[in-house]
Amino acid sequence: RAVESQSEGQCAPVDSLWRRYSEFELLRNYLSVTYPHIVVPPLPEKRADFVWHKLSADNMDPDFVERRRIGLENFLLRVASHPVLCQDKIFYSFLTQEGGWKEMVNETGFQLKADSRLKALNATFRVKNPDKRFTELKHYSDELQSVISHLLRVRARVADRLYGVYKVHGNYGRVFSEWSAIEKEMGDGLQSAGHHMDVYAASIDDILEEEEHYADQLKEYLFYAEALRAVCRKHELMQYDLEMAAQDLTSKKQQCEELATGTVRTFSLKGMTSKLFGQETPEQREAKIKVLEEQIQEGEEQLKSKNLEGRDFVKSAWADIERFKEQKNHDLKEALISYAVMQISMCKKGIQVWTNAKECFSKM
Amino acid sequence: DTSLAEVNSFCPSMPISPSSMINQYKFEDGPELRDLFITVDDPESHITAIETFITYRVVTKTSRGEFDSSEYEVRRRYQDFLWLKNRLEEAHPTLIIPPLPEKFIMKGMVERFSDEFIETRRKALHKFLNRIGDHPTLTFNEDFKIFLTAQAWELSSRKKQGPGLLSRMGQTVRAVASSVRGAVKNRPGMFTEMNDYMETFSQKINLLDKIAHRIYKEEKDYFNEMKEYGPIHTLWSASEEDIADSLKGIASCIDRCCKATEKRMAGLSENLLPILHEYVLYSEILMGVLKRRDQIQGELDSKVDALANKKTEKDLFLEEIGKLEDKVERANNALKADWDRWKQNMQCDMRSTFTTVADNNLRFYEECLATWESFLASQTADLHVEEDCEDRP
Numbered sequence: 008r009a010v011e012s013q014s015e016g017q018c019a020p021v022d023s024l025w026r027r028y029s030e031f032e033l034l035r036n037y038l039s040v041t042y043p044h045i046v047v048p049p050l051p052e053k054r055a056d057f058v059w060h061k062l063s064a065d066n067m068d069p070d071f072v073e074r075r076r077i078g079l080e081n082f083l084l085r086v087a088s089h090p091v092l093c094q095d096k097i098f099y100s101f102l103t104q105e106g107g108w109k110e111m112v113n114e115t116g117f118q119l120k121a122d123s124r125l126k127a128l129n130a131t132f133r134v135k136n137p138d139k140r141f142t143e144l145k146h147y148s149d150e151l152q153s154v155i156s157h158l159l160r161v162r163a164r165v166a167d168r169l170y171g172v173y174k175v176h177g178n179y180g181r182v183f184s185e186w187s188a189i190e191k192e193m194g195d196g197l198q199s200a201g202h203h204m205d206v207y208a209a210s211i212d213d214i215l216e217e218e219e220h221y222a223d224q225l226k227e228y229l230f231y232a233e234a235l236r237a238v239c240r241k242h243e244l245m246q247y248d249l250e251m252a253a254q255d256l257t258s259k260k261q262q263c264e265e266l267a268t269g270t271v272r273t274f275s276l277k278g279m280t281s282k283l284f285g286q287e288t289p290e291q292r293e294a295k296i297k298v299l300e301e302q303i304q305e306g307e308e309q310l311k312s313k314n315l316e317g318r319d320f321v322k323s324a325w326a327d328i329e330r331f332k333e334q335k336n337h338d339l340k341e342a343l344i345s346y347a348v349m350q351i352s353m354c355k356k357g358i359q360v361w362t363n364a365k366e367c368f369s370k371m
Numbered sequence: 372d373t374s375l376a377e378v379n380s381f382c383p384s385m386p387i388s389p390s391s392m393i394n395q396y397k398f399e400d401g402p403e404l405r406d407l408f409i410t411v412d413d414p415e416s417h418i419t420a421i422e423t424f425i426t427y428r429v430v431t432k433t434s435r436g437e438f439d440s441s442e443y444e445v446r447r448r449y450q451d452f453l454w455l456k457n458r459l460e461e462a463h464p465t466l467i468i469p470p471l472p473e474k475f476i477m478k479g480m481v482e483r484f485s486d487e488f489i490e491t492r493r494k495a496l497h498k499f500l501n502r503i504g505d506h507p508t509l510t511f512n513e514d515f516k517i518f519l520t521a522q523a524w525e526l527s528s529r530k531k532q533g534p535g536l537l538s539r540m541g542q543t544v545r546a547v548a549s550s551v552r553g554a555v556k557n558r559p560g561m562f563t564e565m566n567d568y569m570e571t572f573s574q575k576i577n578l579l580d581k582i583a584h585r586i587y588k589e590e591k592d593y594f595n596e597m598k599e600y601g602p603i604h605t606l607w608s609a610s611e612e613d614i615a616d617s618l619k620g621i622a623s624c625i626d627r628c629c630k631a632t633e634k635r636m637a638g639l640s641e642n643l644l645p646i647l648h649e650y651v652l653y654s655e656i657l658m659g660v661l662k663r664r665d666q667i668q669g670e671l672d673s674k675v676d677a678l679a680n681k682k683t684e685k686d687l688f689l690e691e692i693g694k695l696e697d698k699v700e701r702a703n704n705a706l707k708a709d710w711d712r713w714k715q716n717m718q719c720d721m722r723s724t725f726t727t728v729a730d731n732n733l734r735f736y737e738e739c740l741a742t743w744e745s746f747l748a749s750q751t752a753d754l755h756v757e758e759d760c761e762d763r764p
Binding site: 147150151154155157158161162164165167168169171172175176178179182185186188189192193196200336339340343344346347348350351354355357358361362364365368369371 | 599730
């Protein structure tokens with residue numbers, strides 16, 4: 008019920024719809040940052056994409072608005088049925104609290120927790136040992152995104168052409184009707200056949216409208232691919248962080264050892280300057296060693312906790328990914344079946360119309 | 372029941388005797404027995420210093436007495452067919468001479484000697500000769516017989532005998548002039564009706580021809596997009612495990628529907644498009660026939676008008692007028708009879724053609740339906756198998 012009450016808000020005037028959409032965006036951003044190990048459900052498209060010519064690319068078009076409303080409702084249902092996300096308080100107040108929700112979200116300070124895009128990109132390039140499964144998952148999500156967008160593009164073109172075939176048959180109706188006026192025996196047959204051609208031409212509108220819903224189902228998973236990649240990115244970032252911390256710790260330990268034993272194994276500016284300007288006093292060295300030892304201790308603790316964090320992340324992320332995979336397979340299989348059902352219905356309609364037309368023609 | 376249109380397509384490769392053919396093609400509704408069978412096939416190109424042209428083999432099998440032999444095989448080129456058509460028009464100005472395929476096809480951008488063009492032309496020439504053969508009057512025309520039987524040199528010499536190009540042009544000019552001059556005022560109502568009918572019919576048949584071509588084009592565009600659609604699903608299946616089979620299944624369904632679309636297109640181009648084109652040509656022919664009838668009437672009318680001003684030689688004039696009146700009556704009767712016959716055939720052709728179009732579409736949808744239904748069955752069968760596996764401990 009709470010879900011419905013929010014969706015009803017969508018029927019409000021157009022500019023309040025935009026505000027609502029931005030609030031959905033805010034909610035999703037909050038969830039993505041707060042639960043980086045979860046494959047967060049995607050929002051429906053903001054602007055109409057993959058349109059074929061008859062559908063307007065206009066965002067104010069009532070059909071588009073309606074389909075987006077359904078998409079937003081679907082988003083909320085996904086979140087509500089997710090074992091982890093559904094318990095989030097901010098999500099709960101999104102559904103129940105009218106005013107002040109925005110402020111509440113901002114107060115959580117989630118924006119500060121967000122990783123910078125640049126940092127993430129850097130990590131992706133430089134990480135040395137990411138979990139193999141995540142690397143594979145990243146490839147998969149790239150392939151999924153590419154193949155679904157290709158499919159949707161071609162589907163739009165096919166829909167366009169199919170529309171053309173059906174609509175041109177409508178011209179038969181008019182000409183048959185005019186021709187029937189000068190015929191005596193053929194007149195009736197022509198006239199009624201023409202009527203069936205009109206029916207045939209008109210039938211494509213509903214058929215393609217239904218197909219749009221199928222396209223929307225595919226689009227959801229197109230956008231899910233991005234959510235998958237976000238989880239992979241987070242893993243890469245954490246792993247990179249871990250690797251950097253480990254590297255840092257190693258170098259500090261080495262420094263410490265060098266200072267303690269007096270040997271210089273690695274080149275350092277300090278080493279050079281001390282060679283040029285004289286060694287440090289033992290007191291200075293002791294102080295440095297102490298600082299380093301403290302840092303090393305801190306570093307080891309941090310590394311431990313980072314390791315733990317990383318392992319926890321991988322564990323819980325992978326659990327959600329398995330959940331996601333099952334959901335995806337189930338949903339896509341259903342979608343493909345529904346596509347077949349639509350094709351069957353289209354064929355049956357075609358058979359009916361042409362059977363009727365054939366009867367009229369044979370009576371000419 | 373055998374429509375006249377169907378009987379015209381006759382396969383020449385079977386060695387059949389004329390008498391057995393007569394038995395095969397006996398009509399149920401009429402006592403007509405065919406005694407003349409014509410085929411046009413085997414196009415061959417000939418290259419000379421001056422030109423390149425195609426000849427077609429014309430095979431005639433007959434049991435008619437006026438033919439010296441029962442079987443003839445000659446080679447004819449398009450020019451020869453054109454000559455025959457002109458001769459028939461001259462001999463029978465108010466009969467409906469069947470349409471000849473055009474000399475050039477501009478709009479199709481088809482190369483003059485492409486296989487497609489030659490085959491389309493061959494079929495049309497075959498129909499042309501058979502329609503003449505089926506015509507109760509034209510079938511006994513002497514030039515027709517010569518066309519079917521004469522050797523090349525005999526035909527050439529016959530061609531030189533006829534009235535020249537100039538006289539033909541003169542005839543056309545007179546026909547146009549007299550129709551402009553208002554032979555219309557004495558035209559019997561029946562022929563005015565025919566004229567009105569033909570004007571509308573011509574308009575509508577031209578529109579239908581355009582519509583049919585447009586449908587063909589749209590179907591072709593659709594087919595081209597569909598070709599790309601199926602393979603994407605196969606590509607996708609390579610990244611998937613659980614749903615790979617479903618995706619491959621969809622890909623194969625789409626491919627099969629694609630092939631079915633190709634068949635539907637072929638049906639259109641083999642059946643509907645040629646017939647509509649023929650009737651576009653027919654509508655021009657009929658307008659010409661009506662004009663020529665008007666012209667013959669015009670001759671009579673102008674003589675009658677001239678008589679009114681004549682003081683002397685009235686008897687001579689009256690005799691001439693009598694002859695012209697006979698001519699007009701013969702022309703009118705011939706046209707009327709041929710018109711009725713043409714309308715019957717047109718109705719028959721249209722009925723059979725459009726019924727075939729409907730059949731082609733039905734076959735298309737039934738094939739697609741079967742494809743998708745078997746896919747659906749395979750998917751739901753899988754689901755049941757999965758459920759069973761889950762239920763088992």
